[in-house]
Amino acid sequence: MEHNFHIYNSYTRQKEKFVSIVPGYAGLYVCGPTVSGESHLGHARPYITFDVVQRYLKHIGYRVRYVRNITDAGHFEEEGREAIDKVSEKAKLEKLEPMELVHKYTNLFHHGMRLFNNEDPAIEPTATGHIVEQISMIETIIEKGYAYEVNGSVYFDVTKYAAEYPYGKLSGRVLEDQLETTRDLDGQDEKRNKADFALWKKAPPEHIMRWKSPWGEGFPGWHIECSAMSSKYLGEVFDIHGGGMDLQFPHHESEIAQSTIAHGHAPVNYWMHNNMITINGKKMGKSYNNFITLTQLFTGTHPVLEQAYHPLVVRFYILQTHYRSTLDFSNEALQASEKAARRLWEAYEILKKLAHPGNTEAKDTKLDDQVNTWIKEFAEFMDDDLNTAKVIANMFELAPVINGMKGGQVKPDAISFATFKKLQDAFKVYLEDILGMQALQAQQSNKMDHVLSLLIEIRSDAKKRKDFATSDQIRNRLAEFGVQLKDEKDGTVSYSIE
RNA sequence: GGUCGGAUGGCCGAGUGGCUAGGCACAGCUCUGCAAAAGCUGCUACAGCGGUUCGAAUCCGCUUUCGACCUCCA
Numbered sequence: 001m002e003h004n005f006h007i008y009n010s011y012t013r014q015k016e017k018f019v020s021i022v023p024g025y026a027g028l029y030v031c032g033p034t035v036s037g038e039s040h041l042g043h044a045r046p047y048i049t050f051d052v053v054q055r056y057l058k059h060i061g062y063r064v065r066y067v068r069n070i071t072d073a074g075h076f077e078e079e080g081r082e083a084i085d086k087v088s089e090k091a092k093l094e095k096l097e098p099m100e101l102v103h104k105y106t107n108l109f110h111h112g113m114r115l116f117n118n119e120d121p122a123i124e125p126t127a128t129g130h131i132v133e134q135i136s137m138i139e140t141i142i143e144k145g146y147a148y149e150v151n152g153s154v155y156f157d158v159t160k161y162a163a164e165y166p167y168g169k170l171s172g173r174v175l176e177d178q179l180e181t182t183r184d185l186d187g188q189d190e191k192r193n194k195a196d197f198a199l200w201k202k203a204p205p206e207h208i209m210r211w212k213s214p215w216g217e218g219f220p221g222w223h224i225e226c227s228a229m230s231s232k233y234l235g236e237v238f239d240i241h242g243g244g245m246d247l248q249f250p251h252h253e254s255e256i257a258q259s260t261i262a263h264g265h266a267p268v269n270y271w272m273h274n275n276m277i278t279i280n281g282k283k284m285g286k287s288y289n290n291f292i293t294l295t296q297l298f299t300g301t302h303p304v305l306e307q308a309y310h311p312l313v314v315r316f317y318i319l320q321t322h323y324r325s326t327l328d329f330s331n332e333a334l335q336a337s338e339k340a341a342r343r344l345w346e347a348y349e350i351l352k353k354l355a356h357p358g359n360t361e362a363k364d365t366k367l368d369d370q371v372n373t374w375i376k377e378f379a380e381f382m383d384d385d386l387n388t389a390k391v392i393a394n395m396f397e398l399a400p401v402i403n404g405m406k407g408g409q410v411k412p413d414a415i416s417f418a419t420f421k422k423l424q425d426a427f428k429v430y431l432e433d434i435l436g437m438q439a440l441q442a443q444q445s446n447k448m449d450h451v452l453s454l455l456i457e458i459r460s461d462a463k464k465r466k467d468f469a470t471s472d473q474i475r476n477r478l479a480e481f482g483v484q485l486k487d488e489k490d491g492t493v494s495y496s497i498e
Numbered sequence: 499g500g501u502c503g504g505a506u507g508g509c510c511g512a513g514u515g516g517c518u519a520g521g522c523a524c525a526g527c528u529c530u531g532c533a534a535a536a537g538c539u540g541c542u543a544c545a546g547c548g549g550u551u552c553g554a555a556u557c558c559g560c561u562u563u564c565g566a567c568c569u570c571c572a
Contacts, residue, residue, distance in 0.1 A: 031572070039572090046572045173501055173568070222570080244572030245503095251571090274572070275503095281564065285571055320521070321511060326504075326565075333510045336522035343521090346535085389512050393520035400537070407529085409537045468531060475533075486535050496535085 003060040004383045007240070008324060010248065010271040011170050015385055018270065020239050026062040027234035028054055029268075031226060031243035031251070032124070034071040035105040039112055040291035041314070041329065042244075042277045042284040048315050048436075049274045049323040049386075050242045051118040055434050056382055067233050068121040069226060070109075072102040073128045073209045073219060098209055102128075112294040115311035117436045125229045127220065131211045133228040134220045137262050138199045146261045150190040152202030152216040158195040161257050170256060170271060171249035197254050199224050223254035227267065230255075236263040245273040246283070277318075279304070279329040292329070306331040309338065310440050316341040319388040319435055342440055344392070346496070347399040348427050349439075350406050356420040357413045364414035367401070371419055374398055375426045382434070391430060398423065407489065441497045456485065456493045 005018045020026045030050045033039055047068075054066045113120075127134075138154055141147040146157050161167055162175045175195060198221035203210040210217045230238060236259070243252065252271065259267035276283045284291045292302045300308030317337035321327045362368030374394045381390040402423075404410030415423070431437050455474055462470035475485045482498035 033572080034570085043572050049572095171501090171567075242572095246567070246571055249567060250569090276566070276572075278565075283566065283571090287569090287571065317510090325511080328510080330510075332522075336510060338522095340521050343535095387512080390519070393512065396520055403536050404538095407536050409528095463531080466531075472532075479534085484534065487530075487533080488535085489529075494535085 004379075005056070005060055006383055006385055007270055007272055008385045010273045011268070016270065018239075020062065021235075021237060021269065024061070024063060026057045026064045026240070027238035028057070028064060028066045028240045028242065029226070029230040029234055029238060030066070030068045030121075030241075031247055032068040032070050033105075033109050035102050035109060037286075038105060038293045038295065039109050040284060040293045041297055042291060044112075044116060044294065044314060045277050045318055045323070045327070046242065046244050046274045047113060047118055048116055048318050050272075051116075051436060052319065052388060052434060053240070053242065053272070053386060055119065055436060056386065059429065059434055065123070065234060066119075066121040067123045067125065067230065069229050070106055070124055070126045071222075071225065072106070072126050073098070108295070112311075115294075115298065116315050117312065117438055119436075123233050125233065127225040127229075128209075130225065130229050130232070131220065133232055134224045135200075135211075135213050137224060137228045137231075137258070138220075139214065140262045141199065141258060144261050147199055148192065149215050152218060153190060153198060154200040154215055154221075155191050155196040156199055156254070156257060157192065158197065158257065159193045161261065162195075165257070165260055167257060168249075168253065171253045173249065197221060197223060197250060199258070223251055224258060226251070227255045227258045227262070231259060231263065231267065237265060237267060237269065239268075240270045240272060241268040242272045242274070245275055246285075248273060274323045275326045277327045277329055281328065284329065304331075307335075309334050312438055312440055313338045313341055315435075316392075316437060320392055322385075322387055322389050324385075338440075340396075341437065342496075344395055344399060344431070345437065345439055347395075347402045348431055351402045351424055351427055354402070354405055354420075354424075355412070356417055358417045359413045360416055360418070362414065362416040362419060363411060367410075368415045368419050371398065371401060371415055371423060375422055378426055378430045382430075388435060391435070395427070395431060398427075452483070452495060456495070459485070460493065 003018075006015045007018055008014070009016050018026075028050065030046060033043055050066075050068075054064045057064045138147065141156065142149070142154065146161055147154050148157060158167060158175070168174055200213060200215055200220055201218050202216060203218045207219070209219055211219060230241070241252070241255075256266055256268070259265075276285075278284060279290050279292070282288055282290060292305065294311075296302035296305065297309055297314065298311060300306075313334060314337075317334055318327065320337060320340070374397050377394055378391050381387040381394070384390075401410055401415075405412050405414075412420075455478065459471045459474040462468075462474070478485060478495075484496045484498070486494050486496070488494055
């Protein structure tokens with residue numbers, strides 16, 4: 001397959017050309033949400049980023065199997081303390097059935113994903129639906145001698161593993177350092193070593209979510225679900241594993257350890273990690289209690305929000321920054337993205353309708369060359385570790401050419417017909433198909449279209465009579481409702497709706 | 499405390515040795531009955547101090563400072 005897609009591999013800490021295991025096919029696994037609460041702005045980043053990854057993989061010719069899990073059970077709250085199932089704890093507080101709670105937030109999550117225009121993963125496995133696979137994998141690890149059972153719980157023997165394998169390579173840490181970090185570990189000294197992590201936890205009597213296992217009733221540890229499900233659907237070794245940087249340790253490091261023992265080799269060829277979204281310089285997250293939920297974001301109901309933000313504005317805002325940089329939230333930044341996204345999309349709409357005289361030779365070869373260069377760079381920038389920021393920058397370079405063709409500042413025959421078609425095609429492919437942008441304004445019903453047309457007609461008549469009071473009244477009142485009329489140069493009137 | 503990563507113009511953000519993105523904001527102009535939109539023009543920054551180099555935002559060192567991870571976390 002001919003392509004030049006390079007991605008930064010967190011494991012090797014360098015950009016590498018992407019080569020899939022099976023030619024023509026690409027497997028992508030991304031850590032999905034824990035559905036014990038509503039997703040927030042921070043969660044939007046990986047799902048939008050990896051949506052673009054899988055869109056781009058498809059674009060360059062791969063058949064992609066995109067797997068994103070739903071964590072709907074079983075995580076212990078804090079190591080060294082009493083094991084509490086997050087989902088069941090919250091469920092008690094809200095007096096809901098765990099399943100009801102999980103369902104509610106799963107639905108909300110899906111709704112948010114659709115609003116972001118993220119394509120559905122091919123498979124979206126749940127942790128609770130794969131208990132059997134997880135238990136089986138744990139049994140294998142025990143058989144191989146790298147896990148031990150204590151009092152109904154099973155732990156992975158990190159010390160033994162680290163003696164033979166590069167434990168800590170992904171997250172860049174040394175086991176010895178880990179052992180030195182002192183924490184209160186009293187109470188639960190079941191583990192042989194502090195660095196050991198749970199594969200299976202015994203469920204205390206009050207636990208609602210529990211499953212039978214060879215070690216008694218309990219629930220799976222956090223890390224095992226991703227290993228069990230990724231190997232089931234993508235194979236023991238697969239191409240790309242994605243997720244937030246905060247998951248590198250311990251989650252992804254543990255995944256590597258588990259799978260390496262269970263399957264005899266490392267599970268992932270390319271690790272990709274997106275950086276965090278911050279607010280006031282701090283990571284947005286549960287721990288700081290500084291998160292803005294997606295619903296709040298879309299409705300403008302969080303105290304820090306000056307307004308509601310369209311999901312696609314958020315998408316654009318995220319894609320304007322490289323995925324490995326931190327992205328700081330601010331109203332100013334979102335508002336800038338809103339204007340920018342609107343302007344770009346309008347240029348695209350114009351481009352679609354633009355007519356070209358069909359000349360095979362460009363009248364302005366310099367401009368023609370420049371346009372071709374900008375278009376060619378779309379692919380180069382994407383190939384360079386998904387630099388969506390630069391792709392968008394080039395689109396803004398092209399926007400004045402497009403708008404100028406409409407406004408008369410650029411003669412349509414300045415570029416050749418071939419270049420013009422390429423331009424149309426490139427915007428469609430990159431803006432719509434790969435970046436996944438759409439029109440920001442809602443589709444208006446035909447009836448409302450007619451109402452607006454009528455008002456525009458009345459206003460045009462008033463203008464002809466030089467009755468500017470009436471024409472301005474119509475325009476200004478509509479503007480108050482968020483409908484902006486524009487008198488075009490050719491005498492027609494267009495409008496945009498906020 | 500340990501490990502790692504940042505610090506770019508009014509704001510957001512690309513960019514790893516010379517050609518110094520882009521967006522938003524702001525100012526002027528063109529167009530226009532007036533607006534809006536659009537176009538053109540202007541606004542030239544790289545935390546500080548040293549060093550390497552013909553040349554550094556970009557490489558090295560130190561300082562200041564912010565953050566991430568080390569515990570659930572996208």
